Amino acid sequence: MKKFKVTVPATSANIGVGYDCLGVALDYYLELMVSESESIEYLENGEEFSIPLEENYIYSTIKLIEEKYNKKVPNYKVEIIKNEIPVSRGLGSSSSAIIAGILIADKFLGGILSEDDMAKLATEIEGHPDNVLPAIFGGMILASHDSENFYYSRIPFDNNIYFYVMIPDFKLSTEKARAVLPKEYKVSDLISNASKLGLLIDSFHRKNYDDLRFLLDDKVHQPYRFSLINNSEDIFNYSEKHGALGEYISGAGPTLISLNYKDAGFFSAMKKELENLPDKWSLEMKKICTRGAETEDIRE
Incomplete structure (x- = not known):
């Protein structure tokens, strides 16, 4: 058997x-x-x-x-x-x-x-x-x-980079997350994403993260999904304030991820910020x- x-x-x-x-x-x-x-x-x-x-x-x-x-x-x-x-x-x-x-x-x-x-x-x-x-x-x-x-x-991928995974106690279906996306986009937004993607991959190759937040700054899906994820823009701002390299919405959401080095101070600061929000958020530090x-x- x-x-x-x-x-x-x-x-x-x-x-x-x-x-x-x-x-x-x-x-x-x-x-x-x-x-x-x-x-x-x-x-x-x-x-x-x-x-x-x-x-x-x-x-x-x-x-x-x-x-x-x-x-x-x-x-x-x-x-x-x-x-x-x-x-x-x-x-x-x-x-x-x-x-x-x-x-x-x-x-x-x-x-x-x-x-x-x-x-x-x-x-x-x-x-x-x-x-x-x-x-x-x-x-x-x-x-x-x-x-x-x-x-x-x-x-x-650099093994020194950690994923600070923030998961809320509410769900978000992929169907709902896709429904908010526009049917048409500005050419400038598509050019922005295409150019940043190439540079994002290059930054991972070179292990140079000076511009990571700028390179993760999407114009195609994230701006439209923030409204579906309670306090998501606030959380991105907290992450930047406390020194993360960059942030993104994981999949269709509602999980949010900050990229950073191993940093107990950053983890503690973000945990406190999340605890002050109306919804319950968990925070875990994960590796690739x-x-x-x-x-x-x-x-x-």
């Missing part, structure tokens, strides 16, 4: 001017134990998932792969060991489930998918490569695609996850 563990990291996408193209894996994890079973089961804390199968991204991804490759995955049981990725907070909870589904199907089907196959498949399912590719490969990923072509590049999603065989 096949039994294995699946581990998938969280992702933080839409990094500033990298809207829909630049994302990073962070060290929050979804961990699952998977085994062959007499029937298909999804368990959390010993009980059935509260999410019905038709809304379960793991299940729907496995079914899609079965249909795409005309192969049958045997009945299986999925048990959640750990899930640190909050739902609807802009940290890739749905992406992690899709990647988990791909890994589970591939494992049962004998390893028929390469990493590139997984990347293309995940992008087709999720729609946004910056959400899923960092979870597959680890690290920071820049990606582009259309209906026929698919490209990505792994961006070197350099290892992507993986499976581990369990021998009994």
Whole structure:
């Protein structure tokens, strides 16, 4: 009987001017134990998932792969060991489930998918490569695609830079966050983003962060989403005041992230600022996850 563990990291996408193209894996994890079973089961804390199968991204991804490759995955049981990725907070909870589904199907089907196959498949399912590719490969990923072509590049990232992750106690759906975006943009705003993206990648290559806040200053999505995230502009201002290198909205929000070196003073100052806000915000200091999603065989 096949039994294995699946581990998938969280992702933080839409990094500033990298809207829909630049994302990073962070060290929050979804961990699952998977085994062959007499029937298909999804368990959390010993009980059935509260999410019905038709809304379960793991299940729907496995079914899609079965249909795409005309192969049958045997009945299986999925048990959640750990899930640190909050739902609807802009940290890739749905992406992690899709990647988990791909890994589970591939494992049962004998390893028929390469990493590139997984990347293309995940992008087709999720729609946004910056959400899923960092979870597959680890690290920071820049990606582009259309209906026929698919490209990505792994961006070197300074291990001395930390992600100060600020998560509120309210959710924000991707659909709502996309609905506020305009149908048309000024050419000057698009030029601003395009030029900054190139320089942002260059700053990560050179480990030079003097202009990081300016280079993260997006004109395409963040200005329209601040109104959906309570006190977000205030939090960005606090972050700048206390010495961060720069800030951005993670994914579609509402999670906000400050980039900075390891700094206990900055952490303490931001924690105090967040505690004074009407909503409840958590603050955690995370590092980039350099290892992507993986499976581990369990021998009994």
